[in-house]
Amino acid sequence: MKKFLITPLIMAFAVSTSIADDTAGKAAYATCAACHNADGKGLPLGNQKMAPSLVGSVAVTSDASVLALVILKGIKKEGNEYMGMMGALEAIYTDDQKLAEIMSYVRQSFGNTAGAVTKEEAAKYREQWKDVKEPVTRAKIEELTKKK
Ligand code: HEC
Secondary structure, eight states, X not given: OHHHHHHHHHHHHHHXXXXXXXXXXXXXXXXXXXXXXXXSSOOEETTEESSOOOTTOHHHHSOHHHHXXXXXXXXXXXXXXXXXXXXXXXXXXXXXXXXXXXXXXXXXXXXXXXXXXXXXXXXXXXXXXXTOOXXXXXXXXXXXXXXX
């Protein structure tokens, strides 16, 4: 009896801990989908959008530390191009594994082909940005993505 139980348990564990796992990433993406839409292209709202497309976004696909910064601290709202606001989500992604999963998911979905992010890397980015108290500006994102 035990044998039958253990095998699926091990399999479930293997799936939930795999970094590029789609199921965990997809679940974590539900938060983002509210504005960026399930297809990553931004939820349309009338003739505007809630949020920009993540498809081919350099903030997503360049050095992963930039994506971590955007997710953890949000983006300073400087215009009315989008209906939504990119708020700081660090209170939602307090777990390094969860942060790694959501980052890997957006970097490898919607046609994006950037590298996956490990739990250790996610922890490193969190540490890197820990003293940032304000949402990041567009100018800062541009500077960070250019450096690459
Ligand atoms: C409440 C709505 C909302 C939610 C939820 C949200 N975002 Fe955003 N996001 C925005 C808006 C609005 C912008 C544009 C910010 C600006 O320029 O003012 C944005 C911008 C971004 C950008 C920059 C894209 C670019 O190239 O300009 C990235 C990357 C991003 N979001 C990722 C995410 C991820 C990943 C999640 C989930 C963990 C998420 N967002 C959740 C609204 C949201």
